[in-house]
Amino acid sequence: MSEYQNYNNVLVLAAHPDDETLGCGGTLKKISSQGHKINLLTFTDGVGSRSLNQKNRNENLTQVCDILGIESFNFGSFPDNAMDTVSLLSICKFIEKNVNFHPDLIFTHFHADLNVDHQLVTKATLTVFRPQDEKNSKIYSYYVPSSTDYNSLNTFDGNSYFKLNQLEVEAKIEALKTYEEEMRPYPHSRSYENIENLMKVWGCEVGASYAEKFKLIRETA
Numbered sequence: 396m397s398e399y400q401n402y403n404n405v406l407v408l409a410a411h412p413d414d415e416t417l418g419c420g421g422t423l424k425k426i427s428s429q430g431h432k433i434n435l436l437t438f439t440d441g442v443g444s445r446s447l448n449q450k451n452r453n454e455n456l457t458q459v460c461d462i463l464g465i466e467s468f469n470f471g472s473f474p475d476n477a478m479d480t481v482s483l484l485s486i487c488k489f490i491e492k493n494v495n496f497h498p499d500l501i502f503t504h505f506h507a508d509l510n511v512d513h514q515l516v517t518k519a520t521l522t523v524f525r526p527q528d529e530k531n532s533k534i535y536s537y538y539v540p541s542s543t544d545y546n547s548l549n550t551f552d553g554n555s556y557f558k559l560n561q562l563e564v565e566a567k568i569e570a571l572k573t574y575e576e577e578m579r580p581y582p583h584s585r586s587y588e589n590i591e592n593l594m595k596v597w598g599c600e601v602g603a604s605y606a607e608k609f610k611l612i613r614e615t616a
Contacts, residue, residue, distance in 0.1 A: 405498060407419065408501070409436070410516045411441035412437045412440070413574040415435055416571050418539050420567035422607045423465060428563075435467070437456070440470075458573050462569050478515045498532055500535075501524060503516060504536060509546040520534065532613075533615075535610065551608075553597075556597060559603070559604075571587065594606060
């Protein structure tokens with residue numbers, strides 16, 4: 396029997412394609428391998444704010460979903476690194492339009508990330524999935540290297556862990572390689588070495604070789 400038998404529908408909200416892998420790629424592989432349905436929603440192309448002629452990162456999502464076991468995905472066209480130029484209502488309506496089920500488990504950004512797009516996706520998540528209609532759900536915030544850690548005024552106070560095995564760690568790294576242009580050499584925060592080191596440190600915090608750490612925002616039962 397699945398360790399996560401109550402997670403019939405899992406929803407991942409990621410401001411930019413690659414946030415889902417950076418924040419919870421190993422956990423998504425873990426949950427999907429146990430037969431649970433995972434849906435991914437991204438909001439921007441991840442590169443639109445740059446002057447370089449870079450490829451739309453949403454084009455990577457099919458391969459990433461295959462690697463991590465994500466069943467379906469949708470993506471939006473909100474302005475990259477400028478989601479604060481659109482109304483919160485329009486972001487909420489985008490979520491409502493693309494999520495036609497009640498998610499039992501939700502992964503979203505940390506509210507105090509340095510990136511403004513991350514902040515707004517978190518705010519929209521909490522707005523859309525208000526506790527109502529006797530529908531239960533668990534909401535986690537995930538940690539994105541080079542955003543969560545770059546806000547020196549706030550600290551990520553993660554309190555929940557998903558232990559990972561070697562195969563799940565390798566799947567996360569493999570998925571990140573599809574976003575090769577976004578990765579940086581060590582000792583950058585968004586380097587392969589740091590990302591694996593974080594999983595090792597978080598694993599040690601709970602007596603495991605590897606883990607991903609999350610902030611539990613709300614749980615109803």
